Amino acid sequence: MNQSWKALVALLLGGSLMACSTVEQKPVEKPTEKTEQPEIVLKAEKTSDGKLILGEQEWVYVKGLDENFDARIDTGATTSSISAVDITPFERDGKDWVKFKIEHDGIKSKELALPVERWVKIRQSSADGTHRRAVVEAWIQIGDLEAKTEFTLTDRTHLTFPLLLGRSFFKDVAVVDVARKYVQEKHK
Numbered sequence: 089m090n091q092s093w094k095a096l097v098a099l100l101l102g103g104s105l106m107a108c109s110t111v112e113q114k115p116v117e118k119p120t121e122k123t124e125q126p127e128i129v130l131k132a133e134k135t136s137d138g139k140l141i142l143g144e145q146e147w148v149y150v151k152g153l154d155e156n157f158d159a160r161i162d163t164g165a166t167t168s169s170i171s172a173v174d175i176t177p178f179e180r181d182g183k184d185w186v187k188f189k190i191e192h193d194g195i196k197s198k199e200l201a202l203p204v205e206r207w208v209k210i211r212q213s214s215a216d217g218t219h220r221r222a223v224v225e226a227w228i229q230i231g232d233l234e235a236k237t238e239f240t241l242t243d244r245t246h247l248t249f250p251l252l253l254g255r256s257f258f259k260d261v262a263v264v265d266v267a268r269k270y271v272q273e274k275h276k
Contacts, residue, residue, distance in 0.1 A: 135263060139261060139262050142258060142264045144161055146269075147270065152227065153197050156274055162252050169244065169254070170226075172242060174199075180201075180203075183203055184204035186202060205238060208220070208221050208240060210240070223241075230253075235261070238256060
């Protein structure tokens with residue numbers, strides 16, 4: 089009985105090895121001349137489920153300022169930030185408010201006053217310690233999406249983009265394709 093099991097196992101293994109060894113491989117044909125591949129250009133502005141497609145850079149319209157800003161879409165940042173200068177905290181009706189101007193590339197906005205939603209402590213890798221930033225809410229438009237979102241106020245005049253959109257804005261409404269830029273149409 090023991091012999092028959094050995095014979096059966098040997099037969100099964102031998103058959104499967106033979107099956108493996110008899111697989112024919114066809115040679116890969118190499119093209120003889122260079123063929124032109126059509127360039128594929130994706131023009132979709134939304135996914136099939138209706139989410140916006142954002143590139144690594146987009147135009148963002150800030151309603152309170154009636155102005156478009158060149159923005160970096162930053163998947164690594166939690167909160168959005170905007171280039172604010174002359175930031176002055178004050179109190180109105182027992183609540184924290186801030187006055188500030190948006191400044192970038194030599195252009196300075198009119199003064200804005202907004203209530204502070206909260207204060208955050210920011211630690212940057214390029215500086216020691218932490219500093220406190222005001223977080224305000226503002227209405228923005230990107231493509232056909234109008235939404236209220238939070239921004240930290242910080243001087244970004246030394247940076248390329250006056251506005252940075254973080255994950256808290258786009259996490260449920262958009263996907264980011266970092267290989268693309270300016271997917272959404274600029275507000276007119």
